[in-house]
Amino acid sequence: MDWSDLPFFLEVARSQQIGRASVILGVDATTVGRRLRRLEQAVGQRLFEQSPTGQILTVAGLDLLERATAMEEIAAATRITSDRKPEIAGTVRVSVAEGFGTWFVSRHLGRLADTYPKLNLDLVASSGFLNPTRRETDVAVLLARPRRGPLRTRKLTDYVLRLYASADYLKAEGAVPTLNDLRTRRMIGYVPDIIYAPELRYLDEIPGARQPSLRSSSINAQARMIASGAGIGILPCFIGDADPMLVAILPAIRIIRSFWLVTHQDTSLFPAIRAFSDWLTALVATERQVLMPPGTSRS
Structure with missing residues (x-):
């Protein structure tokens, strides 16, 4: 018997409807039905009869309900400490x-x-x-x-990403007041053919932005390159704003993921x-x- 099937059995027994149990469990009704069939195969007996209103426990089901409820109570008791708070370990x-x-x-x-x-x-x-x-x-x-x-x-x-450069870079190369000025700047970003998620293709959403010439599969490496003055790149604000060496530029450009x-x-x-x-x-x-x-x- 797979003990992970018992919560599905208990919820159907209590709600007397697979559909209602599936909502409470947060899974689809097909999954609940499959778990019940697997449990019936394991015990070798039918646990429910189908009625016009839902699922009714058989004699074998009532017997299992009594034992499973006792097991549930024991399991709950073992997770409760003397101050009645869950023991997280x-x-x-x-x-x-x-x-x-x-x-x-x-x-x-x-x-x-x-x-x-x-x-x-x-x-x-x-x-x-x-x-x-x-x-x-x-x-x-x-x-x-x-x-x-x-x-x-x-x-x-949700989280926000913005364009960042280092203060030293902006001092040496000049400010970037418009998107037009971004067209001539060196960009830093991901290695295009090994991006592990399409959500990381940030530069595709910035009109006119050059493809990165300094690239890394690591966002931390990109952040270090940007902070060193190597160029401009896109970073989550929780990275860019946390690094005192970085300056957010072009405030109108905000990407949300x-x-x-x-x-x-x-x-x-x-x-x-x-x-x-x-x-x-x-x-x-x-x-x-x-x-x-x-x-x-x-x-």
């Missing part, structure tokens, strides 16, 4: 974009560790993402909403995974001005 692996992990998430992880001292966190911040569908990661913060897979997905936040919080539907409610997901959601709400500077909104 274990390891959570989180896959995020390199820049978001380096310049935003990592700066606040000390607070997470103080809140949950028994929680271990593996922050995988790289150019590319681990796949929650294949259980490569517990939590992924993606640039686009996944279109398929047994996943729970919600929008985490989104981060999506993704977990596997079978593990998303595990206490440690849910605790981290809730913590990150609260963090981006608190730090909204860092991600979406004042005066910026999605049209």
